[in-house]
Amino acid sequence: MTYGSLNLHNTELVLTAGMRGQLIKTGLPQIAFAGRSNVGKSSLINSLLGRKKLARVSSEPGKTITVNHYSVDGKLLLVDLPGYGFAKRPKGDIVKWSSLTEDYFTANSSLKYILQLIDIRIGLTPDDRMMIDYIKHYGIPFIIVATKCDKLSKTKINAAAAELLGDAQIGSGTDIILYSSVTGEGRDILWRKIIDSAFGE
Numbered sequence: 759m760t761y762g763s764l765n766l767h768n769t770e771l772v773l774t775a776g777m778r779g780q781l782i783k784t785g786l787p788q789i790a791f792a793g794r795s796n797v798g799k800s801s802l803i804n805s806l807l808g809r810k811k812l813a814r815v816s817s818e819p820g821k822t823i824t825v826n827h828y829s830v831d832g833k834l835l836l837v838d839l840p841g842y843g844f845a846k847r848p849k850g851d852i853v854k855w856s857s858l859t860e861d862y863f864t865a866n867s868s869l870k871y872i873l874q875l876i877d878i879r880i881g882l883t884p885d886d887r888m889m890i891d892y893i894k895h896y897g898i899p900f901i902i903v904a905t906k907c908d909k910l911s912k913t914k915i916n917a918a919a920a921e922l923l924g925d926a927q928i929g930s931g932t933d934i935i936l937y938s939s940v941t942g943e944g945r946d947i948l949w950r951k952i953i954d955s956a957f958g959e
């Protein structure tokens with residue numbers, strides 16, 4: 759399977775960083791995946807890469823706070839950011855998440871784009887709004903990927919998507935891609951977006 763000049767058979771986990779200072783800057787273009795725990799970040803990476811178990815899909819949401827870098831054909835890094843959603847999490851987790859996430863965003867000129875994942879059934883949570891503020895603060899371009907679109911009827915999806923599109927914080931110029939890691943809906947359009955933003959093709 760290939761996308762543009764990317765050979766998707768050649769993918770691997772190259773770095774799992776769990777602490778400030780463990781992040782390595784390779785110079786390869788990076789696309790990062792942000793979102794609540796359980797929103798479907800790891801599933802989306804597996805779906806894009808056509809691999810069932812490369813990125814670990816959590817049975818216990820948010821258990822590990824790490825930044826995982828997946829190399830695609832040695833040319834691009836897909837970066838699985840630690841999930842947030844802190845209502846029931848210990849305070850130490852919040853501190854760790856903030857420190858690692860800040861370390862990742864700071865002085866990272868290889869970071870080309872963020873895919874901000876939103877569960878289509880839930881919509882924007884206060885934590886999502888905090889994350890979007892954070893992304894804007896760092897001035898990184900982002901798009902919204904609405905996940906789990908196999909779980910709602912077309913009518914409900916259209917209504918939820920319209921609500922996201924009309925949200926003042928997201929802004930009318932921001933793309934929203936409807937995705938399902940179960941059916942692969944949205945895969946082609948998202949790959950095109952990733953390749954455009956990573957390589958400017």
Ligand SMILES: Nc1nc2c(ncn2[C@@H]2O[C@H](COP(=O)(O)OP(=O)(O)OP(=O)(O)O)[C@@H](O)[C@H]2O)c(=O)[nH]1
Nearest residue numbers: 795796797798799800801815816819820841906939
């Ligand atoms: N039906 C459906 N289920 C999905 C989809 N994407 C993810 N899931 C399920 O949602 C759960 C969480 O998915 P993950 O990919 O582990 O979510 P995550 O965002 O990586 O979570 P953390 O690693 O905890 O931050 C799993 O049970 C997945 O099987 C989807 O598109 N459709």
Ligand SMILES: [Mg+2]
Nearest residue numbers: 799800814816
């Ligand atoms: Mg995950």
